[in-house]
Amino acid sequence: MTGTRYQRWRPPRPCGRGYGWLLPSLLLIGIALLDLNTAAEFRIVSWIVLVPGLAAAVCGVRTTACFAVTSLVTYVLVDNAWPDQYQAGLPDFVLVALGGVLATLTAALRMRQERHMLRMQDVAETTVRAVLRPLPKYWAGLEQAGVYLAADVEAQVGGDFYDIQPGPHGTRLLLGDVQGKGLGAVDAAAALLGTFREAGYHEEDLGTVGERLEIRILRHRLHTSAIGRRDGDRFATAVLAAFSRDGPGTIDVINFGHGAPLAVGPHGVRELPCGDGLPLGLCDLVGGLPPVRRVPLAAEETLLVVTDGVTEARDGEGEFYDLIGDVTRAVAADPRCADPGRLVRHVRDGVLRHSGGRLADDTTAFAVRRLPATSECPGTRPLPAAGIPREGGPEGTGGQPEAPEGGGSPG
Known part of the structure; x- marks a missing residue:
């Protein structure tokens, strides 16, 4: 280890870097399978609105938008698999669609805030590096x-x-x-x-x-x-x-x-x-x-x-x-x-x-x-004072060669 190490401690993401999609995916699959394998009196397909909400907390904007669209498509497919009298219908469709839009906007705001915080921390650490040589x-x-x-x-x-x-x-x-x-x-x-x-x-x-x-x-x-x-x-x-x-x-x-x-x-x-x-x-x-x-x-x-x-x-x-x-x-x-x-x-x-x-x-x-x-x-040997050039230099020339008479260039 040489010299000073400047480090920023960042807490790990809930699913680890690059695996933020895992939790929303498992939740989406679980809700769909549970809805299809339970009685008609226990319809939970509308809970699928939670999927883009969870994605907004752990994923980026594009991934959250993909989960919003996927959740909406999954809702339509699962709901249409039931007879007409048991379908959740349009109200829950609007709920899932609106939840996806809001989740995408929330992810955009969260990412913007995270970028701002990282920029502020970079500025702070750069300032410290300028002081600590x-x-x-x-x-x-x-x-x-x-x-x-x-x-x-x-x-x-x-x-x-x-x-x-x-x-x-x-x-x-x-x-x-x-x-x-x-x-x-x-x-x-x-x-x-x-x-x-x-x-x-x-x-x-x-x-x-x-x-x-x-x-x-x-x-x-x-x-x-x-x-x-x-x-x-x-x-x-x-x-x-x-x-x-x-x-x-x-x-x-x-x-x-x-x-x-x-x-x-x-x-x-x-x-x-x-x-x-x-x-x-x-x-x-x-x-x-x-x-x-x-x-x-x-x-x-x-x-x-x-x-x-x-x-x-x-x-x-x-x-x-x-x-x-x-x-x-x-x-x-x-x-x-x-x-x-x-x-x-x-x-x-x-x-x-x-x-x-x-x-x-x-x-x-x-x-x-x-x-x-x-x-x-x-750094073990101090600088000799005689080795520091002084104004005036040897012979009063300031350490520079004298110009020949007539203003010509030397040499």
């Missing part, structure tokens, strides 16, 4: 894997975000969740990611990176309020981590009110310290940022960070998904499940299985693990 599997000395599951379109797009930023002071990681939903949440997530990508590269102290993020969300709130938007009072829970080259067995973590990250290894699952501070945008209420904590993370352990779409996923009885218990059992059964790719796939499948596919919030799982020190991968 794709990451290679091996990047900046880390092996990473991420899964983002968009919630149902009724829940709108959320503000889950994450990124890895290599730099001269080590590799920094950020995962968070902006409060609220909609494009305003995505806008706030984009602002935080932009600041992280710059501060995470240039700032030596991880606490300074966290301070820059706090200032950015406050500035973003001032701007959104100034332009008259009512959703400007947003905050974001986040986990900011630093993988230093000097401490291969530890990482530095600042937790802004987010759920505790997990250290997942072949020998089990450990819960790292949870956030004892407030989310980004609210730190001024307690007079400062959360502290930087140095925590152990062995070379064979994978750091797993998830959003509340994972931990707050519920089943039909309202029970929350047991992330730690599920991952612990999976690693005990197969230690290779601690690999970042396998781990996020297991979390994804576990959430979908537990919730029955009914996601109430965007769901993100992000896992990273250190690569061996001998491994070479993109």
Whole structure:
């Protein structure tokens, strides 16, 4: 599994894809046979009006129209098989015909609504992809894997975000969740990611990176309020981590009110310290940022960070998904499940299985693990400042060859 996987969870159709015609067909045959094999006092041929109605719920417009016509023809054939005194006659014929027309119109409206919902979800997911840049599997000395599951379109797009930023002071990681939903949440997530990508590269102290993020969300709130938007009072829970080259067995973590990250290894699952501070945008209420904590993370352990779409996923009885218990059992059964790719796939499948596919919030799982020190991968070497062209260039020429006198072309 390479990089981030964006997936839309769509509940299966009642009959499965391509078999929507099966239920109406069985109902049509059953009504016809039952009417022909019962006494004259028990005529149910008019129930055939249910066939196009059922088709409207599980089939397309053309298929529903075909069932409407087939039901009408079947009604005529079955009714005429009885003597005149037992025939249902014209009133029920009109009922079946009218039911077929209404069912076809209903199918057209349903298909139109489904296409609209899918377009809206595509727009939402495209917006998220524009914010969450794709990451290679091996990047900046880390092996990473991420899964983002968009919630149902009724829940709108959320503000889950994450990124890895290599730099001269080590590799920094950020995962968070902006409060609220909609494009305003995505806008706030984009602002935080932009600041992280710059501060995470240039700032030596991880606490300074966290301070820059706090200032950015406050500035973003001032701007959104100034332009008259009512959703400007947003905050974001986040986990900011630093993988230093000097401490291969530890990482530095600042937790802004987010759920505790997990250290997942072949020998089990450990819960790292949870956030004892407030989310980004609210730190001024307690007079400062959360502290930087140095925590152990062995070379064979994978750091797993998830959003509340994972931990707050519920089943039909309202029970929350047991992330730690599920991952612990999976690693005990197969230690290779601690690999970042396998781990996020297991979390994804576990959430979908537990919730029955009914996601109430965007769901993100992000896992990273250190690569061996001998491994070479993109992003491990910081860009040399001398390699960046500057205005003016050598000898004051701006890096361009000088034109010969007389205005002619060079060479």
